[in-house]
Amino acid sequence: MTPQKTPSIAENEIKRIIGTIEKEPDGRQIVFFAGIHGNEPAGIIALQRVLKYIKKRKIPFRGKLWALEGNLPALKANRRFIDKDLNRIWYTQNNDAAPLGTDLIEVREREALSTCIEKILSDSTGNIYFFDLHTTSAHSIPFVSISDTLRNRKIVKGIPVPIVLGLEEDMEGTLFNFFSELGISMILFEAGQHEQASSIDNHEAFIWMILVKLKFVKKDDFPDLHNCREILSKEWLFKKRVFQLQYRHLINGIGDFTMIPGFVNFQKIHRGQILAYNTQGAIHSPLTGRIFLPLYQDQGLEGFLIIDEIKIIWLKISEIIRKLGLDRYMSLLPGIRKHKEFQNSYVINRRLARFFVISVFRLLGYRKVIQKNNLYIVKRRPFEWEKPSMSVVRQRFKEISQ
Numbered sequence: 001m002t003p004q005k006t007p008s009i010a011e012n013e014i015k016r017i018i019g020t021i022e023k024e025p026d027g028r029q030i031v032f033f034a035g036i037h038g039n040e041p042a043g044i045i046a047l048q049r050v051l052k053y054i055k056k057r058k059i060p061f062r063g064k065l066w067a068l069e070g071n072l073p074a075l076k077a078n079r080r081f082i083d084k085d086l087n088r089i090w091y092t093q094n095n096d097a098a099p100l101g102t103d104l105i106e107v108r109e110r111e112a113l114s115t116c117i118e119k120i121l122s123d124s125t126g127n128i129y130f131f132d133l134h135t136t137s138a139h140s141i142p143f144v145s146i147s148d149t150l151r152n153r154k155i156v157k158g159i160p161v162p163i164v165l166g167l168e169e170d171m172e173g174t175l176f177n178f179f180s181e182l183g184i185s186m187i188l189f190e191a192g193q194h195e196q197a198s199s200i201d202n203h204e205a206f207i208w209m210i211l212v213k214l215k216f217v218k219k220d221d222f223p224d225l226h227n228c229r230e231i232l233s234k235e236w237l238f239k240k241r242v243f244q245l246q247y248r249h250l251i252n253g254i255g256d257f258t259m260i261p262g263f264v265n266f267q268k269i270h271r272g273q274i275l276a277y278n279t280q281g282a283i284h285s286p287l288t289g290r291i292f293l294p295l296y297q298d299q300g301l302e303g304f305l306i307i308d309e310i311k312i313i314w315l316k317i318s319e320i321i322r323k324l325g326l327d328r329y330m331s332l333l334p335g336i337r338k339h340k341e342f343q344n345s346y347v348i349n350r351r352l353a354r355f356f357v358i359s360v361f362r363l364l365g366y367r368k369v370i371q372k373n374n375l376y377i378v379k380r381r382p383f384e385w386e387k388p389s390m391s392v393v394r395q396r397f398k399e400i401s402q
């Protein structure tokens with residue numbers, strides 16, 4: 001691995017397709033997105049290194065790899081986005097969002113990416129995996145986030161970084177959410193802070209571990225695997241731990257939010273602690289937990305998130321109860337009824353249901369989609385363990401990306 005200072009890329013390296021690899025096609029495809037946010041070039045540099053290594057050392061490769069860049073104009077300007085966050089405009093059905101003007105830079109970027117994705121989907125005959133590579137404004141250890149299905153848990157099992165669940169809840173318009181709803185496994189990897197050279201190394205180590213884990217590259221053909229594991233295992237205290245989102249602090253405008261300096265991802269915080277300021281005064285933590293993604297840049301919609309840890313035993317228990325389909329009995333409990341229109345959805349009346357009911361639904365594989373006064377709607381995550389049919393995915397992708 002080549003040491004490098006602050007991650008940055010030259011103008012001529014800003015292009016939609018960083019590269020592809022197709023030596024022994026077997027119908028499977030793996031797609032890496034990097035630079036969806038223009039101030040996050042670390043993932044692009046890591047992908048360039050991996051492609052170069054595979055080509056130079058003639059590493060045997062089964063299946064096809066795509067390395068794509070996201071927001072090209074924002075990458076040129078080294079800004080998170082120009083008009084709109086490219087990671088908040090991928091809408092599936094049933095959303096109330098107003099249509100976005102086609103003159104917005106990011107709407108055009110979304111269309112250009114959609115054209116690439118359509119091509120990828122049309123070539124796909126076997127498993128397909130999407131990975132979205134990011135970095136954070138606060139200092140952070142690397143972590144992955146998945147939509148909590150048993151299929152996705154299996155993909156990241158053994159990667160020695162913490163897993164954060166529930167990030168997609170209440171957050172429409174992310175690539176992550178969009179493809180998860182389509183039934184394509186989309187894994188989010190956050191490598192560390194934007195400006196840290198170690199974020200490139202973390203991305204690179206993650207990409208290699210995933211390529212081997214999913215058998216695109218044979219373990220024996222990549223001698224550096226141990227090194228990659230070491231790089232990602234540096235924060236060994238965190239490596240096998242799982243966290244879930246508990247609270248999201250949205251902000252009105254960037255001028256109206258100042259995070260207190262010095263917070264790092266996963267840092268413990270307590271209820272009542274002052275975390276930030278706005279024009280109304282101090283913002284206190286509503287919960288005891290760990291701070292997550294505190295905002296230290298001048299573009300963003302969330303000021304900070306709060307997560308807490310889930311014991312591994314609960315994940316194992318949830319796997320068993322999902323396989324048994326015990327969720328069908330949930331409407332026997334007070335304050336819970338099946339949703340009349342939406343499939344695989346329940347309405348929870350928080351006044352009647354017990355406080356831990358949302359956590360139970362999460363363990364059963366549901367996510368919170370709507371919160372209105374005392375009512376919550378939770379929806380089962382689709383494609384828990386079964387794969388969607390590729391023809392259905394292609395059709396749905398065409399419909400919703402028009």
Ligand SMILES: [Zn+2]
Nearest residue numbers: 037040134135
């Ligand atoms: Zn990002």
